[in-house]
Every structure is written in structure tokens, then in C-alpha cells.
Amino acid sequence: xxxxxTTTYSVQLYIYDLSRGMARNLSPIMLGKQxxxxxxxxxxxxxxxxxxxxxxxxxxxxxxTMLGSPDTVVELGNTEVTExxxxxxxxxxxxxxxxxxxxxLFEHNCNTFTNEVAQFxxxxxxxxxxxxxxxxxxxxxxxxxxxxxxxxxxxxxPGGNIINGRHG
Numbered sequence: 644x645x646x647x648x649t650t651t652y653s654v655q656l657y658i659y660d661l662s663r664g665m666a667r668n669l670s671p672i673m674l675g676k677q678x679x680x681x682x683x684x685x686x687x688x689x690x691x692x693x694x695x696x697x698x699x700x701x702x703x704x705x706x707x708t709m710l711g712s713p714d715t716v717v718e719l720g721n722t723e724v725t726e727x728x729x730x731x732x733x734x735x736x737x738x739x740x741x742x743x744x745x746x747x748l749f750e751h752n753c754n755t756f757t758n759e760v761a762q763f764x765x766x767x768x769x770x771x772x773x774x775x776x777x778x779x780x781x782x783x784x785x786x787x788x789x790x791x792x793x794x795x796x797x798x799x800x801p802g803g804n805i806i807n808g809r810h811g
Contacts, residue, residue, distance in 0.1 A: 651721040655687040657713035674783040682773045684757040689726040695756035699743040722764040749777040
């Protein structure tokens with residue numbers, strides 16, 4: 644096939660502030676440093692939004708979770724990866740690395756997932772202010788005090804369809 648005939652698909656990063664602005668206001672008091680949001684992110688490609696949470700990898704129509712419209716949309720570029728190849732890739736991730744029981748709020752979360760998927764699709768990472776947030780919080784004494792509580796939280800915005808890995 645001629646390179647000019649290759650179909651490309653737009654890839655976007657949807658970013659949501661789970662604190663709805665409260666982190667921006669309260670973080671200087673609670674953490675002693677400015678944190679602009681508690682970020683949840685998702686990849687939007689092939690007309691769907693894909694994200695990882697406490698139930699595994701899920702998908703929905705863009706903005707279709709209870710979080711509503713994203714606070715920010717970042718254009719990550721285009722991909723030549725077909726939807727079929729992408730869904731096979733997600734299935735593989737869903738059986739191992741991104742099963743629901745592998746979710747960890749600080750080390751292995753929605754942002755870890757979107758960073759990996761963004762690199763698979765476009766070769767680009769997601770913005771570092773999102774991936775650096777856990778270490779920013781844990782570098783504070785209040786973050787260390789809260790860690791045992793926060794570690795038990797599994798974020799899985801309702802409204803999506805779970806994409807299970809292949810079983811059998």
C-alpha cells in the first residue's frame with residue numbers, strides 16, 4: 644500500500660480534575676505546596692474513550708462517564724494503528740498489566756495506563772504534570788500520613804463498559 648493511502652486516526656487525552664478545583668485551593672494548606680488538580684485521564688481514539696480503574700480497562704463514548712466533559716483535551720497526534728489491532732492490544736493489557744486487581748492509586752493508575760497507551764499509539768507520553776502527581780503528593784508529610792487511606796481507594800468512574808482480557 645502506498646504510504647499516502649494509509650488511514651490515520653486522531654488520538655486525544657481527556658483530563659479530568661477529580662477534586663473539581665478543590666485541590667488547587669486546599670493543597671497549599673494541606674500539603675504545603677500547590678497541586679492544581681487530582682488528575683484522571685483517558686485516551687480518546689476511534690470515537691471512544693478508554694480508561695483504567697479499579698474494575699480494569701473500560702470504554703465509553705467521549706465524556707460519557709459520570710465525570711462528564713473533560714477539564715482539558717490534549718491533542719496527542721495521529722496513529723496508523725487500526726482499531727482491530729488496538730482492541731487486541733487492550734485485551735492483552737487487560738489480561739495482565741491492567742486487570743482491575745492491579746490498580747494502585749499511586750503506582751499503577753489511570754494515568755499510568757494512558758501514558759502507556761499514548762506511547763503505543765503515537766510515540767508520545769502524556770504531560771509530566773499528570774504522571775508526576777503521585778510523587779508530588781507523597782513527597783509531603785501529609786501525603787505520607789494519608790497514604791494508607793489513599794492506597795485503599797480504587798477509582799473507576801461509572802458509565803463505561805468494562806473491556807475484559809481474553810480468558811480461557
